[in-house]
Amino acid sequence: KSLERFQPFVACLPGRDRPAGITDRATIEAEIQRFQAERARQER
Numbered sequence: 001k002s003l004e005r006f007q008p009f010v011a012c013l014p015g016r017d018r019p020a021g022i023t024d025r026a027t028i029e030a031e032i033q034r035f036q037a038e039r040a041r042q043e044r
Contacts (some may be wrong), residue, residue: 008031012027
């Protein structure tokens with residue numbers, strides 16, 4: 001269940017490469033959609 005939204009969201013949290021993380025909701029939602037599409041593609 002966490003693969004649906006939480007795990008892709010974690011990639012948007014602050015880290016060494018992005019000290020402030022991603023704060024724009026539209027960008028976070030786009031990243032979640034990208035993650036889900038890639039996961040669906042790999043499951044085929």
